Amino acid sequence: MSWTHRDSEQLYNVRNWGRGYFRINADGNVECMPDGNAGDEGAVGPAIDLFDIIGALKRRGVELPILLRFDGVLRSRVRELSSAFAKAREEFDYESPYHCIYPIKVNQQRHVVEVILGEGNGKGSVGLEVGSKPELLAALALLSERKSIVICNGYKDREYIETAMLASKLGLEPIIVIEKLTELDLILDAHEALGIRPSIGVRTKLGGRGSGRWRDSSGDRSKFGLSMREIVSVVERLRERDMLDCLQLLHFHLGSQLTQIRALKTALREAVQTFVGLVRMGAAVKYFDVGGGLGIDYDGSRTNFDSSKNYSLQEYANDMVYTLAETCREAEVPEPAILTESGRSLTAHHSVLVTEVLGTANFDPLGLPQELAEDDPDTLRDLGDLVDSVCLKNYQECYHDAIALREQALTLFQLGQLSLDQRARADDLYWRACHKINAIIRDLDYVPDDVSGLERELADTFYLNFSVFQSIPDSWAINQLFPALPIHRNDEKPTRRGTLADITCDSDGKVDRFIDLRDVRRTLELHEPVEGQPYYVGFFLVGAYQEILGDMHNLFGDTNAVHIDVDRNDRPRITHIVSGDRVDEVLSYVEYFEADLLARLRRSIEHAIDEDRITYEESAGLIRRYQSALRSYTYLTRREEEPS
Numbered sequence: 001m002s003w004t005h006r007d008s009e010q011l012y013n014v015r016n017w018g019r020g021y022f023r024i025n026a027d028g029n030v031e032c033m034p035d036g037n038a039g040d041e042g043a044v045g046p047a048i049d050l051f052d053i054i055g056a057l058k059r060r061g062v063e064l065p066i067l068l069r070f071d072g073v074l075r076s077r078v079r080e081l082s083s084a085f086a087k088a089r090e091e092f093d094y095e096s097p098y099h100c101i102y103p104i105k106v107n108q109q110r111h112v113v114e115v116i117l118g119e120g121n122g123k124g125s126v127g128l129e130v131g132s133k134p135e136l137l138a139a140l141a142l143l144s145e146r147k148s149i150v151i152c153n154g155y156k157d158r159e160y161i162e163t164a165m166l167a168s169k170l171g172l173e174p175i176i177v178i179e180k181l182t183e184l185d186l187i188l189d190a191h192e193a194l195g196i197r198p199s200i201g202v203r204t205k206l207g208g209r210g211s212g213r214w215r216d217s218s219g220d221r222s223k224f225g226l227s228m229r230e231i232v233s234v235v236e237r238l239r240e241r242d243m244l245d246c247l248q249l250l251h252f253h254l255g256s257q258l259t260q261i262r263a264l265k266t267a268l269r270e271a272v273q274t275f276v277g278l279v280r281m282g283a284a285v286k287y288f289d290v291g292g293g294l295g296i297d298y299d300g301s302r303t304n305f306d307s308s309k310n311y312s313l314q315e316y317a318n319d320m321v322y323t324l325a326e327t328c329r330e331a332e333v334p335e336p337a338i339l340t341e342s343g344r345s346l347t348a349h350h351s352v353l354v355t356e357v358l359g360t361a362n363f364d365p366l367g368l369p370q371e372l373a374e375d376d377p378d379t380l381r382d383l384g385d386l387v388d389s390v391c392l393k394n395y396q397e398c399y400h401d402a403i404a405l406r407e408q409a410l411t412l413f414q415l416g417q418l419s420l421d422q423r424a425r426a427d428d429l430y431w432r433a434c435h436k437i438n439a440i441i442r443d444l445d446y447v448p449d450d451v452s453g454l455e456r457e458l459a460d461t462f463y464l465n466f467s468v469f470q471s472i473p474d475s476w477a478i479n480q481l482f483p484a485l486p487i488h489r490n491d492e493k494p495t496r497r498g499t500l501a502d503i504t505c506d507s508d509g510k511v512d513r514f515i516d517l518r519d520v521r522r523t524l525e526l527h528e529p530v531e532g533q534p535y536y537v538g539f540f541l542v543g544a545y546q547e548i549l550g551d552m553h554n555l556f557g558d559t560n561a562v563h564i565d566v567d568r569n570d571r572p573r574i575t576h577i578v579s580g581d582r583v584d585e586v587l588s589y590v591e592y593f594e595a596d597l598l599a600r601l602r603r604s605i606e607h608a609i610d611e612d613r614i615t616y617e618e619s620a621g622l623i624r625r626y627q628s629a630l631r632s633y634t635y636l637t638r639r640e641e642e643p644s
């Protein structure tokens with residue numbers, strides 16, 4: 001049977017990690033369904049073809065790599081989260097409200113935050129969480145017209161606290177969460193100085209831990225939060241000043257990307273009992289803030305693996321609401337409003353980085369002449385015989401012999417007994433043998449350990465125009481897996497297997513771990529690039545943390561970013577193009593400024609002219625190229641005359 005787009009969907013597991021936002025259409029192109037209904041057979045609603053969008057952007061002169069941001073996906077995520085809590089509140093008769101609070105550290109891009117707030121649409125149901133003074137200032141400006149909650153986390157100085165308190169006069173509801181006991185003194189001093197009663201929260205260090213990579217964000221030794229002893233002392237000090245009504249919020253955060261629901265349930269019981277205790281001590285706590293942590297199923301396996309999670313959004317909401325409802329009823333305390341600070345879950349799906357393959361390197365036999373010459377040593381003869389003899393019965397033995405013969409060839413070369421041409425032919429025969437062996441083991445149910453690495457050894461390298469460190473830093477820093485696949489040609493069977501390399505001069509600038517339902521794949525199925533035609537690869541689910549964590553290794557700067565939405569007729573629209581960094585911009589970050597650079601270059605040119613090393617025409621050409629390069633994108637660009 002011939003290969004179809006459905007086979008590609010299965011191969012790359014698109015349906016499972018795509019959560020209805022991505023699918024492959026019959027043309028073999030990846031599509032984004034911003035309303036999240038790609039999972040439905042025969043789904044209707046807007047669909048945005050990524051290959052078409054990239055074509056449209058290139059025609060407008062926007063160069064790759066391009067970060068595509070789908071605003072509709074952000075809005076849909078806010079709706080999904082809110083409706084999961086609405087459903088849970090209805091099921092468990094929970095009357096107090098739910099508030100979706102977006103932690104802007106996850107992606108502070110103004111357009112992103114505006115789209116998320118827009119979904120709250122002045123109803124005040126979407127607020128912001130900030131973790132630093134710059135984030136606070138951004139949030140206050142964005143929220144100035146709204147009656148929204150601003151959760152003020154992170155370490156604070158007096159200026160931070162006073163700014164937050166004064167912002168309450170704008171109609172906002174800033175809640176200052178005490179992360180360190182000394183912050184209480186700053187709050188009390190600011191209260192005296194400004195005469196404003198603050199809304200205060202306490203962040204608790206729960207004994208119970210989260211799960212997954214960020215489990216140390218909770219527990220006794222976590223960096224943030226107050227111990228139970230410290231929380232009680234906050235209550236006592238507020239009581240002394242007749243300010244217990246100011247203590248309005250209890251906060252905890254178990255760590256990002258919670259992989260299993262069990263850890264959450266345990267921690268939740270402890271947190272709810274803390275809430276009950278605070279109410280019984282007379283605090284006016286009306287908000288229960290569960291922090292972030294709602295995970296993303298990056299590999300689509302629905303397991304407790306680091307890049308996955310073993311629970312649904314509805315299960316998460318149900319557990320929260322049920323535990324709070326039951327405990328509050330039993331303890332006869334009023335139900336608090338529920339706040340979530342989900343960041344990853346709101347933003348991960350909305351961004352896709354699309355980049356282009358620049359070239360490949362492979363270990364295919366080069367077809368060097370096989371006839372043996374008179375003076376060819378036995379090693380070459382033996383390798384030739386070995387290639388001819390590989391079969392199902394002897395493939396393992398042949399593999400061991402091939403390695404030994406190749407080592408022999410290397411030793412002979414080092415001793416000067418093998419010419420360069422003979423060495424090249426020995427290598428070619430070795431790779432020929434490996435390919436034959438690999439073709440045999442691909443069809444086996446069981447592959448012996450010693451040959452199991454062959455697939456990876458033979459994998460092609462696909463060079464891509466991007467920087468791992470700038471665009472998917474977590475892939476390098478913490479081995480985070482992101483789904484990757486070609487955004488077109490998916491109606492064709494991919495015939496190559498490869499790993500991906502970026503354009504930084506760093507051997508870590510590569511991706512050689514890929515999502516898999518059972519394990520981690522070491523190679524990715526890709527197509528043979530066609531001469532003169534572009535081949536685009538997309539990295540998906542990169543909307544959370546990656547942009548702001550990215551760094552400028554080798555001075556590769558921010559990529560071009562483009563917001564895509566749909567119009568009233570469900571047609572894709574490019575709504576914003578945010579230009580990536582130019583070379584002069586990244587150079588200025590490290591104190592190289594254009595005027596000085598050009599002055600120095602001109603001085604060198606004058607010397608070279610004096611010494612007849614350069615002509616006037618050449619010097620003009622050099623200056624022209626230098627100036628135009630300063631204005632250009634930091635990634636590889638094609639000149640007009642080059643084929644695309």
Ligand SMILES: Cc1ncc(COP(=O)(O)O)c(C=O)c1O
Pocket residue numbers: 103106129153253255256257291292293294341342343344345544
């Ligand atoms: C206090 C706090 N709230 C919310 C978040 C967002 O977490 P996530 O993106 O996992 O939802 C974080 C991130 O670690 C955090 O530290």
